[in-house]
Amino acid sequence: MADDTMTFEATPTMDIETQDKVESAERAAENNNVGAAISRVDGPLKVTGQARYAADFAVPNPLYAHLVISTIGKGRITGIDDQAARQVKGVREIYSHANKLDEGSAKFFAAGGQAQQSWEPFAEPDVRFYGETIGLVVAETILGAREAAAELVFQYESEDPAAVIDASGVERQEMPDKAVTKGDFDSAFEAAPVKIDSDYETAPNVHNAMELFATTAHWVGDKLTVYVPSQWVKGFQIGLAEELGIDEANIEVVCPFVGGGFGGKGSLFTWVSLIAAASRDLGRPVKLYVTREQGFTTASFRAETRQSVRLAAAEDGTFQALEHTGDELTSRADNYFVNGQDATVRMYQADAIRTGLTTVHADRQTPGFMRAPAETPYFFGLESAVDEIARELSMDPVELRIKNDTMIDPVDGVPYTSRSLKECFRQGGESFGWSNYTPEIGSMNEGEWMIGWGVATATYPTQMSPCTVRIHLDVSGEARLQVASHDVGTGAYTVLTQAVADELGIPVEKVRVELGDSRLPPGTIAGGSISTASNVSAIMIACERIRQRLGLERGADNDLAAAFENFGQAGIEEYAEWNPSAAKKNATKTLYNGQVMIVGGPEEDYTAFAFGAIFSEVRINRFTHEIRVPRMTGAFAAGRIMNAKTAKSQYLGGMVWGIGHALHETAEVDPRTGAYMNDNISEYLVPVNADVPNMDAIIVPEVDDKVNPAGVKGIGEIGIVGVAASIANAVHHATGTRLRRIPIRLEDLVQA
């Protein structure tokens, strides 16, 4: 193999035993569990297969269901031939619009409800997009259900869909009330000496969590238990009650572990009430597995965007005017949008600012949350544009960002609660070796490898939601936390354990945390990076009350036995509610009603964001044009870090996804039919281990006592933000080709 071939070396990892020893030593040294890099408390359950995911729960004598999805992109069902399907052994029932199950539709989540879309699929014979759920087969076995589904013939009256954002036949809806303006953009842009005006495109993305979608419904009398992967068990419970027309008290939604959510399990899937209604109809538990292919269209996704950025600067690099507008695809019926321009225009100082948003209604499923929903696509546009103007200005892209850093939100004129962007660039740059950067295009090439470096700013609003918790402490020093929040694989079990241990002065081994059950006190939706800040803030209230009632001192070496002796009981329990200061007084009521109330980011008298800096190296082979990212460093400042280990994993996970966002992920829609033609994980690509050889995430210390009592900013989403731009900027540095559409693929670099 040639000398200049790139090689990937595995980083040696510490064995677990040594690592745990180091960790407990660190914990002892700090005398403080919060912040300690302890291993996941649920790790042993996961690696021994004892952690039960939604589909793992056994129910007595279940039937199995299989979805049937549409094979046209628009039209209506004119007939169903189910003769052969009903002959298949073990088939119990076949449902469709023709023999509607008795269930209604909860309100669309973006309109204050819980459902993934505003309509119920069996309510009508209409087909609204390719891959829509149009039938449900229930049989004695999974294979029987699938075989019967394949035998089922739907007859259609088909129309040509407008399935992609630039199709004729889409409906454009301008959203002027979402626009932000400050100063006179047109004049400022006109007068500025240096400017760029560029358009950017991002692709549709599908969550493709490792854990497939699934639902099990089990009725005992009029009590229903539903096992379903969920980032919002309380919302699912309330939405289901509405759809099934039953009392919410009779529904329990159970999901203690989630095998990857990424936003895809945040709103109530259309099939959940179908499964519950089918189970009620047939008098037996019903289990559904949604196949990988079906998961592409029967749940939500990240929609494609088209963006335009106009950015102007003085000769010294001071930004003078910034305009960021976006078109976002949504379904015909639902007006879902992410409007990330609202965040991009708060990143740098500028006197004149303008944003615009247009939703584009097409014949596709309703989009939904996906990790950093607003920031992921829109920071590709902004941070590419900043790189472009750095080139125009002949300025170092890090220096330019630091020059335009601001401690005042440029839109609202209020201060940031904290903002450590400069420090992120300093520490990230030092670790990455940015001082060795040479700006000339191609100046860092080696042999047949074109090498480029790129940077970008990462950010995410610091958001919170009301939260309630119940904590029980007994005389043996064992504590139990109960809250209907979620661990979507991010480490919530672990950091909440640490928070309780720290607040009550007991070892983490003595704390048990129960999550993911709608019977528990309502917690937070696992979205918006709100979980840790909100849950810990509520935990602090409950624990403070317990300490007060028992006469304990925070942080002191308390004699628990004596305290309980004085208290006169062997156990104590506290229920606490926490409302963010920016929320209405009785906001916890919204939790009980199954509504999402997220506050934070830009608020009336402050703006709260976490910040980060991303440094990427790309290597492009000059013959094969393969684009690889051998090295990436992220440095993030996000207030108090509860657990350095799980935090780092979160950051790295986001960065890995950023590589996929930049170079791999795209759902390829055939505009003729609206079908997703790469609806499998063989052709819908995400990075594999060999694509992420050398990545580092740096935790930049930051104290922010204004954001919330916990001092915690969310970290679940910031890791992906800006990564795509840093890679595109690096590709430009390596090749001189500015690519404004992601994913960037090798054909973008092949010269004919």
Added chain:
Amino acid sequence: MKPFRYQAPGSVNAAVEAVEPMGIAGQGGAFLAGGTTLIDLMKLHVLTPPSLTDVKNLGLDTIEESDGEVRIGARVTMAQASEHPIFVERAPALSDALWKAASPQLRNVATLGGNVLQRTRCPYFRDNVSPCNKRDPGSGCAAIGGINRLLAVLGTSENCIATYAGDFANALILFDATVETRTDEGSREIAFEDLHVLPEDHPERETILGDDELITGYRFQLPDWARRSVYVKARDRESYAFALASAAVALDLDGDTIREARLGLGGVATVPWRAREAEEFLQGKTVSEDTALEAGRIAFEGAQGYEHNTFKIPLGRQVVAKAILDAARMDLSGAPNSSGTSEGAN
């Protein structure tokens, strides 16, 4: 998956007698080896054989060499072959093509008999809905005018542009291998290059094998210069991805002069592809980047691009060039294998 009968006979004779002729469009029975294509397509209902004849009890799982001839049993797995010293040391293009394919899990079960018969990944063939002449003869080709980024630019017809998706065959084709087959009427030998047929007017027909014909093995000579061979695979990510363009090259060098060159292409053609005109061009030439690129240009003469895959023509040309230059640069003086797999196969 539709229910099917399953049998696992104990001998090749019994197997070829037991199999029900497949016929077109999967109406008959099928042989089952690793199943990595077959089971996948059965789950999608693209193939619905009423019976499977499992070849797991037939032996055919060794790699042997005698009288200068290498013989590979059809049930040798991709993993087994990719690590075998005969290939690693004396025909690295073959081992490279194998470990750069699929994932370790797939390579552990997929066999070489099945691998060369791997079906296309054309999404319109797999969706079981769209018009597809390969799946449903006469229905049309939805790939033309559709999402065809991964599809072929060589050997296409107006009826089909499906890519042959495998890797191993594109390297095997360099060595003039013979395919050994059996039916219940006896055995026959087929030149490997003749095994696959172009789609032309009958894309449903992919090989010249009869309905009940079983590949039992391959045999070929490995000349000393096969040590100077490489498999270059351009793909969207570093592992576990199909080729956008790949090239297998073996060079017989005399100093800087090419005595003889062999060139196979993958990811760009409807069948495993031998680029004979480019081989002829290279004969007697001095190795240089310009020569290598010219060979690539010749290899893609007559290629036809479609909506999303025209990039494969310039890409393929450059992949060929890299493969030629990499092969020429191999240092064969020291260790028997200088190609190695240091990039890691996973």
